[in-house]
Amino acid sequence: MSDVIQGTPAGTEAGTPRRRAAAGTRAGDLFAALPWIAPALVLIFGVVLFPAIVMFYNSTRDISQSGIDRGPAGFDNYQTLLDFEPIWGVLARTIIWVVAVVAITVVLSLALAQLLNTAFPGRQLVRLAVIIPWAASVVMTTLVVYYGLDPFYGIINQALVDLGIIDTPYGWTKNAVSAFSWSIGIAVFVSLPFTTYTILAGLQSVSADVLEAARMDGTGPVRTYFHIVLPQLRSALAVAILINIINVFNSLPILKVMTGSIPGYDADTVMTLIFKYIQTDHRIDVASALSVVSFAIVLVIVAIYVRVVKPMREV
């Protein structure tokens, strides 16, 4: 488990505090700490935890479209979600979205990291190029793909025709299935940099001596990779996969741009549906109910993260 973490600055020999405040009482210690940590606490409570409580409360209220609280609603908002026919498709699509994007991203990143970990002239340039989608706005990256897929003036369509992959330009963004599939592709593209760099960090900790020994023993490169390298990437992969799951689950801009103008709910995930409830239907109560469900899912993933990756070990 420790491989990746050792590669972080946290790995510097200890996060252990060096000194107890001299002769302080426990309450005194806390009091002395407050000026340093209180501003952070205020922000976390006020803007992260409190909205979660507000959201939970609103999910049990009947709120009008203009935002007026008309009293308690029990579980009506949750019932509204269950009665909403497309909800099961939306849930299934959310799972497909997360699993497909994360799985494809991880497999491609493993290959990409392997390449970037070897020596070749121009490697630094390739590494810098790989960073671009990480830093660039996801909205803007998606916009250029959306434009490129236009059936008339789209340059990606034209390229696909020129390459002989399709006969005539196709309106990819006009129907739910093809727009959703392209969205998966974009999500993979923008997730690759972080994942690749996390795996690269893991590769740094793979012992060169062990690789050398394997080579001496005549172990082939494929066997070496699956039996020696990959097992040592476990912790890097755990971090990459869990953080990707969170990011992809929370992702809004790609689907918003790619499928936002398609009528109906055939390309929606939980996240885009929440925003349709907020922005199109002005149903903040139902949106809150769906958000609470999503929040619970995210918390489960965070719990798994804390258990598997053990980020607290360093402190």
Next chain:
Amino acid sequence: MTTASVTRKRRYTTDQVGAGTVALRMIAGLVVLLIFVAPYLIMFFSSLKSKREILQVPPTFLPQEWHPENYLTMWSTPETPLVQNLISTIIIAVFATLLVLGVALPAAYYTARFRFPGRAIFLFLVIVTQMLQPAVLTSGLFREFQFLGISDTWFAMILINAAFNLSFAVWIMHSFFAGIPKEIDEAAQLDGAGRWSVLVRINLPLVWPGIVTAIVFTFVSCWNEFAASLVILSTAGNQPLSVALTKFVGQYATSWQYVFGVSIVAIVPVVILFMLIEKRLVGGLTAGSVK
């Protein structure tokens, strides 16, 4: 810093491979480079096309006639007040980053240096919030800020961006502070320096790389934020570019050349910032839910 030494260890230099293998790697590298640069090249070349050419069938890759003046004319379009959107993006990102720095730095320093009751709880809270993003909490944030009467303000988005990026900044700077030997602090204190001046004069210069990393990540993340801005900021002039540019989608005869010109202006600075800290990315930022 361990990170730096780890990244400088270049084990691959001991690789003994033939020229053929190196050539194969270069070809693979070139393909990867082209794939990652392609969307942004299309963006750049398209931003220099005329309105007629950008909607031309069949499309062109390179502009037939170059229109660099697009970068001046693009700021006044009917869809959205782009100048104000750019100003919004800058103000929100700059002030949110400053707020994060001002709040995270003392917390990171103190938790790395001193033990106090609740310290573990505080750090646990930091880790948990690090995994949360505004999207899932947007409906709660919207109601809260509506109630406080600061919905649709830059201030609200500065608070939101700061709160959700705070954890990563605390975490990364905490690790850097923890890496500085306490003897340095103690020597300074013996010389009569107060706690604050130990932090500012002794520690800050040593943790500078960690601070830069935190600043860059926070800034880039705030610069690109989309979900919360979409709901919280309803006035067109208050919205950042990420939200504003989506308004061009689905229009009849969209001025794509302007969309891409503005995108290039918004993307180039943050990509350069990220490239400056590339070494640190290879070192691994596992502590951070870096997006």
